[in-house]
Amino acid sequence: MACFIVPAAEAVITAIAGKIVRSKESVKEPLEVKLDGNKAETLEKVPFSRKLGWLNNMLWGGSALLAFEHLWHGEIIPHFPFLTAAGNAADTAEMLNEMSTVGVAMAVLVTAVWACMVGVTAAAEKKASKAESCVVGEEEQ
Amino acid sequence: MTLLVTVFAAIISTIIWYMNAPKSKMKLGSLCLMYWGASLMWFVDALFEYAKLGSGYFTPAPAEMLNDFYLGLSVAALGLIIWLVIVLIKDPKGVIKATLFKKVTTEGEA
Numbered sequence: 001m002a003c004f005i006v007p008a009a010e011a012v013i014t015a016i017a018g019k020i021v022r023s024k025e026s027v028k029e030p031l032e033v034k035l036d037g038n039k040a041e042t043l044e045k046v047p048f049s050r051k052l053g054w055l056n057n058m059l060w061g062g063s064a065l066l067a068f069e070h071l072w073h074g075e076i077i078p079h080f081p082f083l084t085a086a087g088n089a090a091d092t093a094e095m096l097n098e099m100s101t102v103g104v105a106m107a108v109l110v111t112a113v114w115a116c117m118v119g120v121t122a123a124a125e126k127k128a129s130k131a132e133s134c135v136v137g138e139e140e141q
Numbered sequence: 142m143t144l145l146v147t148v149f150a151a152i153i154s155t156i157i158w159y160m161n162a163p164k165s166k167m168k169l170g171s172l173c174l175m176y177w178g179a180s181l182m183w184f185v186d187a188l189f190e191y192a193k194l195g196s197g198y199f200t201p202a203p204a205e206m207l208n209d210f211y212l213g214l215s216v217a218a219l220g221l222i223i224w225l226v227i228v229l230i231k232d233p234k235g236v237i238k239a240t241l242f243k244k245v246t247t248e249g250e251a
Binding site: 003004007054057058059060061062063064065066068069072101102105106109110113 | 143147170171174175176177178179180181182183184185186188189212215216219220223
């Protein structure tokens with residue numbers, strides 16, 4: 001009915017948070033990584049604002065495509081109140097119930113998958129910096 | 142069916158992104174994330190529907206299936222249109238700028 005509104009609302013929050021974080025990020029952390037297994041290259045660590053951008057893309061994209069599905073099924077109309085379920089009290093109650101269950105579950109799952117992506121990225125960065133310190137240690141010996 | 146079409150779109154776009162990363166400037170990552178976000182949301186929708194319908198969820202009426210397939214294809218097309226708009230607005234390769242604004246030649250250069 002209108003489950004996409006919950007992830008869309010989260011997308012607005014993450015977009016604002018991303019802008020704030022980006023304005024505060026100034027120094028990019030260097031990270032030495034062996035890309036092809038031989039030659040070490042100095043790359044930048046993925047800034048948190050970019051990681052937030054991943055969540056933002058998933059939430060905006062998903063919400064937009066889901067909104068299209070609702071349009072397809074006639075649940076969104078181009079005039080007030082824009083949602084057919086908002087026409088009467090019984091449908092509105094059902095819509096709010098769906099938003100609080102399906103909508104919240106959608107937002108939680110997308111955020112959980114994003115958290116996994118961030119975790120994997122952090123682990124990869126940690127592994128790369130560990131390998132870098134080993135290389136430096138060997139060179140010092 | 143819509144979930145299935147979107148998941149396939151996400152998988153194909155991710156494979157194309159992986160083949161061209163990290164040098165590609167075509168913003169394919171945005172397209173992948175958009176499809177994956179939609180796939181996850183439809184997955185949740187499917188879980189709730191399965192909880193309601195039970196095994197009947199897997200045996201939809203042919204007309205309903207065809208409608209959902211059309212919807213899936215339309216969603217995939219809309220995703221591509223959104224991605225195309227992002228690429229044209231951000232113009233990562235500078236193609237639009239190069240097309241719209243021609244370099245002014247000075248007398249020395251000519």
